[in-house]
Amino acid sequence: MNLEFVHVVVICTYMIFLVIFLVSYLIIWLLKYSLKYFLTATSGLPDFPEFVASALVNGVQVGYCDSNIRTAEPTQDWMKKLVKDDPQHLDWYSEKCFGNQQVFRANIDSLKQRLNQTRGPCILQRMNGCEWDDETEEIKGFNQYGYNGEDFIALDLQTLTWIAPKPQAVITKLKWDAEKARLEHNKNYYINRCPDWLKKYVKYGRSFLQRSVLPSVSLLQRSPSSVVSCHATGFYPHRARMFWRKDEEEFHDGVDKGQILPNHDGSFQMSVQLNLSSIKPEDWSRYDCVYQFAGAETDIITKLEKKVIQTNSGKTGSEVMLLLLKYCSYGVFVFFICHVEGVFWRKWMKEVKSIKQRRKGNKTRKLNRNIL
The missing domain is CATH 3.30.500.10 (MHC class I-like antigen recognition-like)
Structure with a gap:
């Protein structure tokens, strides 16, 4: 039997087992x-x-x-x-x-x-x-x-x-x-x-x-001198957490955590901001943003890299503003009606x-x- 084919079968079997395990775990967790x-x-x-x-x-x-x-x-x-x-x-x-x-x-x-x-x-x-x-x-x-x-x-x-x-x-x-x-x-x-x-x-x-839906995670920045916002949207359920790490250790200095807010489609969004003012450019590689989804073993990790940050100065600036406006509009509305969209x-x-x-x-x- 072709060795490559055996590897494919083993990998597929593992993935099926992993999916079944995660689904079972989520069902138990969502009781x-x-x-x-x-x-x-x-x-x-x-x-x-x-x-x-x-x-x-x-x-x-x-x-x-x-x-x-x-x-x-x-x-x-x-x-x-x-x-x-x-x-x-x-x-x-x-x-x-x-x-x-x-x-x-x-x-x-x-x-x-x-x-x-x-x-x-x-x-x-x-x-x-x-x-x-x-x-x-x-x-x-x-x-x-x-x-x-x-x-x-x-x-x-x-x-x-x-x-x-x-x-x-x-x-x-x-x-x-x-x-x-x-x-x-x-x-x-x-x-x-x-x-x-x-x-x-x-x-x-x-x-x-x-159901369980993983988010889309992006790094957003209004300008080169402003904070970097790690933004996750489209996830469900709402039991999730995000944080910044330095050298794979969670830290809190210069970090501002936002609340989990609802989207119009029944999913959720959240952000956690990092102040870059005291971080040297050569140390960026030591930082990453982590999204943890309750019931899932694998975290979504986004490295702090300039090339992946969406800013107003780049071609994706309009996307950044739309996301920020959407986030702020939901925040204002949630404030007025006690966190209810x-x-x-x-x-x-x-x-x-x-x-x-x-x-x-x-x-x-x-x-x-x-x-x-």
């Missing part, structure tokens, strides 16, 4: 799922919706609504199939979108009065939801509020009490701790209903949620009347409408 809701109400920001809400599964937006459209919309194909099979599911979200808008508006007014705020923008946020481990069946629920970028109050499901990290939130804590029916409602929702919905979402979107749709006002009528018969909704 943990999360369903998170990000709600943001604003005051004093005329060019931004007064209320924005997003639902995310494993960090990917699956639903969205705001005070302009006043109804909920699915944002993934598999989620659209779910609501097509269960239209009432979407109706519930639309009711919550409309109802929470009113509650958050009243909460902002109450907080502004309590804190004696007469001018300037105000932002009230809530992040709630649950996590589920498909292997251990462990459930974790959470419900927390933030005001103007700072923690305000959070629910402790173990003790069924509210935690107030700020003195201004003590009044709310005492009021909400006394509402035993609402606390029991929260416990039931985060331990039972939320995980049930999450499992349903995983069933519909399993192939999407369990959003897509704005045209108004669908004909649904509002039916939503108002359904609100009257919804008893459980009243438990959530407590003013801060």
